[in-house]
Amino acid sequence: MKFIVYNVRDDEIPFIEKWGKDHGIEVKYTTTTLNQETVEEAAGFDGISCLQTIQYSAELFESFKRLGIKYLSLRNVGVDNIDLPAAKANGVKITNVPAYSPESIAEFAVMMSLYLSRKVGYMRQQLDQKHEFHFSPNFMGRLISEQTVGVIGTGRIGQAAIKLFKGLGAKVIAYDKYPLKNTDNSFVYAKSLEQIYQESDIISIHMPATDDNYHQFNHEVFEQMKDTAILINTARGSIVDTDDLIFALQSGEIAGAGIDTIENESADLQDSRSTKKVNDPDVLKMALMPNVLITPHSAFHTSEAVKNMIDISLGNLETMVNGKTPKDLVD
Template structure:
């Protein structure tokens, strides 16, 4: 039994090596992104572990079938970039890691909310662009306990975010198409998303990307939000229409945004060894705004999360090769 790990980052390598040693399994790794051409590197292996936001195409699964590779184990949660029908047609079974560290992403969302609420971006602008370092009345922020936080999506990550915001004294409301049976007195579900939009000072998105929520946050939605509201997106870039977000920020429809994931993320974004200069005009525009904190899809990135992503992904490959049905099998 031997596996290959694609798109590995330098910080993942020690965890890959340790897992292989602890389990007595040969594990190779490559920094290469997985596609129909690079899959040739997997020839002779019994399974592939991968983490990327670029598409897993029909052609890739056809190549895997021709090579006799039946198992693809993701190191992340989302499957919105996978041609699941093509995987099934080519007899490739897929697993994911639904809960590698919900707290890691939740903490990052709260950090973004604090950064924006306390106007840290304006302080940095004064220092970085104006080369000044002094008090300003424009730096006056708001306490978290003064604000209503709207959580969209109350799965594992959303629930962790609720605990943290509640711990800071925020009033927390939430919306989910499939609500939890109990809220434990930590938050209140609203009847519809419109109610959440109009009541929230901070909106934090924690739902998976689907066809139904593609560009759900658009000009129409931003108009309904408070002009003092902050938007936090640590979920998926496709949920927010970038052009409309830029307009909302520039026109004052909303007060700020924390963006960890953007539309059409490139393979280069996940290349930890890249030295390329940023050229995406939307990223450049957002990065220059003091009321925006933009980060390269890194909300998950803690030692606990990386360890769990490696361990669970590779253990799922063992289960598949042993003929077992992993609990993380994607149907």
Template sequence: MKFIAYNVRDDEIPFIEKWGKDNQIDVQYTTTTLTPETLEEAQGCDGISGLQTIPYSRDLFEAFNKFGIKYLALRNVGTDNVDLQAAKDNDVTITNVPAYSPESIAEFAVTMALYLTRKVGYMQQQLRQKQQFHFSPDFMGRLISEQTVGIVGTGRIGRHAIQLFKGLGAKVIAYDKYPIKNSKLDFQYTTSLADLITQSDIISLHMPATDDNYHQFNHETFELMKDTAILINTARGSIVDTDDLIYALQSGEIAGAGIDTVENESADLQDSRSSKQVTDADVIKLSMMPNVLITPHSAFHTTKSVMNMVTISLNNLKALASGNKVDDQVN
């Protein structure tokens, strides 16, 4: 049995090597992005572990078929960038890691909310521009306990976010197309997303990307939000219209945004050895705003998450290559 992992970051390597040693399985790894051209490195392997934000395309799965590779185990949750029909057409089984560390992402969302509500960006901007500090009305923040937090999506991550925001004393409301039943968490569902948007001081997104929620947060949505409200997106970039977000921030339609994921993310985001400068005009523009915290899709990035992403992905490959079924199959 032999596997290969693509788009490997340096922090994943110790966990890959340990898993290979513990399971006595040859696991190669490469920092290369998985494409039809780079798939040649996987010749002779029984399965592939992948982690990337760019598409897993039909051409790629046709190349899988050509090389006789039947298994792709993602090291992440999202499958919106995977052509699942093409995988099926080429007899490729896909698995993901549905819960590598929900608390890591939820913690990061709360971290962003605290940063923005306490106006840390304004303090940092003053220090950069003037090399001095002085108290300013711009620095006056609000307690989380004074605010209503709206959680969009009450899956594993959303439920952890509810717990954390409740721990800080916030009133928490939530919206989900498929509400959970018999929850012991202290929150209330709203009857519609619009109700949540109009009531919330902080809105935190925790749903997967779908065709239905593409650009769900757009100019019309931002007009519904309070002009003192903050948007946190640790979910998927496609949910938020970036142009409309920038306009809303510049015009004062909303007060701030924590953005961990943007539209059209490049492969460099997952490359721990990349030294390329950021050239995306929207990312640069957002990074210059004191009411924005923008990060490189790193909400998940804790020791526990990385260990679980590697271990679960490779365990799924081992099970599939051994002829067993796995709970994490997505196609």
């Protein structure tokens, strides 16, 4: 039994090596992204572990079948970038890691909310551009406890975010297409998404990307939101129309945005060793805005999360190769 791990970051290597040693299984790792060319490196291996948001295409799964590879174990939650019918047609079983560390992403969403609520971007802009600092009316922020936070998606991450926002004294309202039957009275569900849009001072997105929510946040929605509202997206870039978001930020339709995921993320963005300069015009434009905090899909990135992602992903591969069904199987 031997596995290959793609798109490996430096901080993952110790956990990969330890897992292989502890389980007596050969595990090769590579920094390359998994695609039609690099999949050839997997010849002779029993399974692949991968972490990326670019596409896993039908052609890629045809290559899996040709190479005799039946198992793909993701180190992340989302499967919206996977051609699942093609995987099934080529006999490839897929697992994910649905709960590697909900608190890691939830904390990041709260951090972004605090940064934007307290106008830190405006302070940094003055320091960076003018090399001076003095009190300014533009620096006056708002307490989280003064605000209503709308959380969209009440899975593990959404629930962790709700707990943290509630801990800071916020009023929390939530929405989920499939609401929890028991909330322990820790929050209330809004009657509709429109209520979330219209009443929230901060909206934090924690739902998976689907065909139904593609560009859910667009010009029409931004018009419904308060002009003092902040949008936080640590979920998937496709949920937010980037062009409409930039217009909303520039025109004052909303007050700010924390963006950890953006549409059409490149492979370079996910390459921890890449020395290429960022050239995406939308990323560069938002990076210069004092009312935006944009980060390179890093909300998950804590030591606990990385360890869990490796351990669960490789554990799922071992389970499948041994002919058993892992609990994280994606149907």
